[in-house]
Amino acid sequence: MYDLAALLPAGCDNHAAVAFEPVFAVCSLSDCLAMSDRSPIEWTDATWNPVRGCMKVSPGCKHCYAETFAERFRGVPGHPFEQGFDLRLVPEKLDVPLRWRAPRRIFVNSMSDLFQENVPTEYIAEVGRVMQAASWHTYQVLTKRHERMRELLCGDLAWLGALSHVWFGVSVENRLHGLPRLESLRETPAAVRFLSIEPLLEDLGQIDLSGIDWVIVGGESGPRARPMKEQWVLSIRDRCRATRVPFFFKQWGGVQKSRNGRALRGRTWDELPALLNS
Secondary structure (H helix, E strand, C coil): CCCHHHHCCCCCCCCCCCCCCCCCCCCCHHHHHHEECCCCCCCCCEEECCEEECCCCCHHHCCCHHHHHHHCCCCCCCCCCCCCCCCEECHHHCCHHHHCCCCCEEEECCCECCCCCCCCHHHHHHHHHHHHHCCCCEEEEEECCHHHHHHHHCCCCHHHHCCCCEEEEEECCCHHHHHHHHHHHHCCCCCEEEEEECCCCCCCCCCCCCCCCEEEEECCECCCCCCCCHHHHHHHHHHHHHHCCCEEEEECCECCHHHHCCCECCECCECCCHHHHC
16 A cells, blocks of 8 residues: 555645646656656657556557567666566656646556556555546546456446546557457546557448547557558548547658658647547
8 A cells, every 4th residue: 555645745635736846857768758747649748657567468569669668678777677568566656746736638657557457456546546636637548458447447446437637548459459448448437538549450440439539540650560551540530520529640650750740631630638628
């Protein structure tokens, strides 16, 4: 059990919108990947990683950027990724959102998956309590472990699913593995439900977006990137427009991600859920 009260400034309770000066420090690239308030990820502002490491569960994980990065530092004494991409709880990072005074969109566990089976429910609850306390931020929680997320948010952690500033999403890369996650998400209580369709590996067909509040689409990047066809993207965009679901096109990806850019048919698509557009 981790003492949330110890993370809060004196005189503040767990529900207060606490604001205080952040602590500045020079960090390495790896530290910044694990905890960054200026994320290069286009659909968020910051990343927060109270858990590190993960296990591959589906084809979307094949060329995982987080694993590739973390494994470079396996065995380096004192490095944040000394244990490579092995699962590790990082309770010393639990207080990070409390130190950020300005509101941010925070991607929770960009280097892991909060709902993987070896993360104790009690620790997920501690992460949730920090999100509850630092309520001036918006949190984006993304998982491939849709069944556990649904079970917990419908049960022991129902209070977490009820928080209006915490969004829950699933990764969708193909029909076989991704669409069942979408169905599970639809049954999961959340103020905002979103899809990260990245890497998009095939045509998803006439995807049912009922109950979904936001869709992000992107291609895989890196030296072994698998191709994404324009028609697959256009099909999802058109489905979003037809059902009035905000559509965010993150990237074409590929070996030279920056050269391929983010434009789709001559423009960028940066739509956000109504809660942020209002």
